Amino acid sequence: MPTWSPDGRQIVFQSKRNGVGDLFIMNDDGTGLEQITTTSEREGHVSWSMDDRLVYNMTVAGNYQLFSSGLDGGDRRTLTNSAVDEWSPEWSPDGKHILFLSERDTEDGGIYVMDADGGNVRPIHNSPAEDWGAAWAADGAPIVFSGT
DSSP, X not given: OOEEOTTSSEEEEEEOTTSSOEEXXXXXXXXXXXXXXXXXXXXXXXXXXXXXXXXXXXXXXXXEEEEEEETTSOSOEEOOOOSSOEEEEEEOTTSSEEEEEEOSSOTTOEEEEEETTSOSOXXXXXXXXXXXXXXXXXXXXXXXXXXX
16 A cells, blocks of 8 residues: 655665564655664555655554554654544645544544644544445545445
């Protein structure tokens, strides 16, 4: 699940090349490969903000939880800490909110949004069907997603 930098010059992605699944960054031509995370847990589904912060899910005690960090993996912040899976985070175009999927109210995963610091979590859509692929429109207005 690679993600482009806002300026299109770099790519961040998850790889198992050095273990269970860490985040790496490289230039758009494949040069300059650097490892961002070095945990014993699996990180993935990373999103890159306009102000160069990353948000991603990481396995913690058997569940996916959400974290943010700088491009070098430093200044890591825990955004969620629940007993259910929370995954697929996406920065809003203005960098003020994070859209994500969570099993808070349903085991099939509902769509939620929170402030960039992990506060003010609120549901956006929750149905008995499985919801996936939530993404912001370029202007931050409508949200699109897939459902089964």
